[in-house]
Every structure is written in structure tokens, then in C-alpha cells.
Amino acid sequence: MQLTSKDGNMVVDFYPVKDWDGTVSTDHKLKVLTFMGNTMRKMILTIDQFVEQSGNYRTKHDYQVTDNLDNLPQFHNFMKASGCYYKPYRTLNNY
Numbered sequence: 001m002q003l004t005s006k007d008g009n010m011v012v013d014f015y016p017v018k019d020w021d022g023t024v025s026t027d028h029k030l031k032v033l034t035f036m037g038n039t040m041r042k043m044i045l046t047i048d049q050f051v052e053q054s055g056n057y058r059t060k061h062d063y064q065v066t067d068n069l070d071n072l073p074q075f076h077n078f079m080k081a082s083g084c085y086y087k088p089y090r091t092l093n094n095y
Contacts, residue, residue, distance in 0.1 A: 001013070001014045001054065001065065001067065001068055001071070002014075002065070002066045002067035002068075002071075003054065003057045003058065003063040003064065003065060003066065004063060004064055004066040005061070005062075005063055006062060006063075006064070009035060009036050010033070010034070010035050010063075011033075011034040011035075011066075012031065012032070012033055012034075012054075012057060012063065013031070013032040013034070013071065014029045014030070014031055014032075014045075014050060014054065014071070015029065015030040015032070015071045015072070015073065015074045016029060016030075016070065016071065016072075016073040016074070017029065017030050017044065017073060017074055017075070017076040018073040018074070018075060018076070019075070019076065019077065020075060020077065024073050025076075026047070027046060027047055028044050028045065028046060028047070028076075029044070029045050029047065029050040030042065030043075030044060030045075030074050030076065031043050031044075031045050031050070031053070044076060
């Protein structure tokens with residue numbers, strides 16, 4: 001899904017994520033913030049965060065859905081510790 005601000009400067013893309021064996025996660029999405037064509041931030045969201053944030057962009061900030069097609073799943077290495085995923089909503093730029 002892609003959301004775009006009224007002036008077209010800010011774009012938010014949401015992608016499905018998959019691990020290295022190709023398994024698509026049903027629990028997480030990749031969020032990519034782009035401002036004037038430059039990627040500003042990437043982060044992994046839980047599905048609940050995705051639903052909340054995508055709704056907020058559309059209702060509170062009046063973003064328009066500019067692409068509602070399923071984007072290609074992006075690879076992500078889910079680091080597992082003690083049998084659970086690392087804390088979601090961490091930016092990918094910190095690696």
C-alpha cells in the first residue's frame with residue numbers, strides 16, 4: 001500500500017516482509033517514509049501498528065491511497081532471542 005500527502009512531497013509505503021527462506025510474515029510490515037524522493041526512514045511494524053498508522057495517515061493527515069496493490073515482500077532478518085522476535089518498530093537505519 002502506498003499513501004501520499006496532499007502536496008505529494010511525503011510518501012509512505014507499506015511492504016510485506018519475508019525471512020531468508022521466503023516465508024512471508026503475517027505479523028509484520030515494512031514501513032518506508034520518503035520525502036521528496038529521498039528515503040527518510042524504514043521501520044518494521046506489527047500488523048496492529050500498520051492498521052493504526054495507515055488509518056491515521058488517511059483520517060487525521062488526509063493522505064490519499066495512491067497504490068493499493070500488494071507490494072513485493074522485502075527480505076528482513078528477524079533476530080530471535082529467547083524464542084521471540086526482537087522489539088518491533090525499530091528503525092532499520094540503526095544496523
